[in-house]
Amino acid sequence: MSIQVRFFASLRERVGHTRLSIESAGIATARDVWHAVSASPLDEEMLVAINKAYASLDKAVSDGDEVAFFPPVTGG
Amino acid sequence: MRVEIRETAFDPWLEVSAFRRDHLAAGRIGASAVFVGTMRDFNEGDDVKSMVLEHYPGMTEQHLETMTQDAISKHQLSDALVIHRVGTILPADDIVLVAAFSAHRKEALIACREMMETLKSTAPFWKKESLASGERWVEKNTAG
Numbered sequence: 001m002s003i004q005v006r007f008f009a010s011l012r013e014r015v016g017h018t019r020l021s022i023e024s025a026g027i028a029t030a031r032d033v034w035h036a037v038s039a040s041p042l043d044e045e046m047l048v049a050i051n052k053a054y055a056s057l058d059k060a061v062s063d064g065d066e067v068a069f070f071p072p073v074t075g076g
Numbered sequence: 077m078r079v080e081i082r083e084t085a086f087d088p089w090l091e092v093s094a095f096r097r098d099h100l101a102a103g104r105i106g107a108s109a110v111f112v113g114t115m116r117d118f119n120e121g122d123d124v125k126s127m128v129l130e131h132y133p134g135m136t137e138q139h140l141e142t143m144t145q146d147a148i149s150k151h152q153l154s155d156a157l158v159i160h161r162v163g164t165i166l167p168a169d170d171i172v173l174v175a176a177f178s179a180h181r182k183e184a185l186i187a188c189r190e191m192m193e194t195l196k197s198t199a200p201f202w203k204k205e206s207l208a209s210g211e212r213w214v215e216k217n218t219a220g
Contacts, residue, residue, distance in 0.1 A: 006132075008130060008132055008200070008202060009130055009202035009204070009213060010202070010213040049132070049135055049200070052132070052134050052135035052138055053135070053138075054198075068132060068135070070132070070200065070202070071202065071213070071215070072215070072216055073196075073197070073198065073199060073200055073201055073202065073217075074201065074202050074203045074213075074214040074215070074216065074217050075129070075131070075160065075172070075195060075196065075199050075200075075201025075202070075203070075217075076113050076160075076171065076172050076192065076195050076196040076199075076201070076217065
């Protein structure tokens with residue numbers, strides 16, 4: 001089973017991917033997802049969403065979840 | 077309630093007029109509070125030629141719908157309308173429309189302001205500006 005990972009805006013350019021699919025084995029939280037896709041620490045101001053709802057880095061993730069990472073929002 | 081993400085230019089004043097005509101009961105609305113955000117041709121001391129507005133399809137719509145429904149409930153609005161552009165935007169293009177409709181002005185004015193501030197601080201949109209010197213991401217919104 002897998003977890004879908006998405007990146008937006010400047011973080012997408014930094015990571016170099018729009019989407020990734022990772023194996024869910026050994027992944028418990030959104031923080032684990034980040035460490036599975038990047039060797040660098042996640043900036044404190046970066047935001048996380050699980051299944052299109054804001055979440056904390058320590059929130060649990062499960063098989064089939066979509067986890068997104070993105071910078072502070074600048075709409076309007 | 078209507079929430080829309082638009083990929084093409086829109087006229088917010090025509091949208092408000094059409095929404096009032098088609099969705100609001102004549103005689104029941106005493107106040108329409110409208111905010112329209114428009115692209116400037118300058119930011120942080122630089123000329124801006126254009127920008128690209130990115131969003132998170134699915135999450136952005138869901139987030140705006142929840143925000144709008146919460147505002148309607150909290151302020152007993154008659155209705156509300158939110159439209160936001162994405163894609164390539166040029167100076168003088170309208171970016172966002174937030175409109176709140178109620179029986180009296182207090183609720184409409186407060187709700188419009190609250191929705192706009194919530195949108196600016198939490199809705200998943202990101203701006204990338206095109207300058208004469210190249211491109212840059214907008215890192216944070218102005219304070220007000």
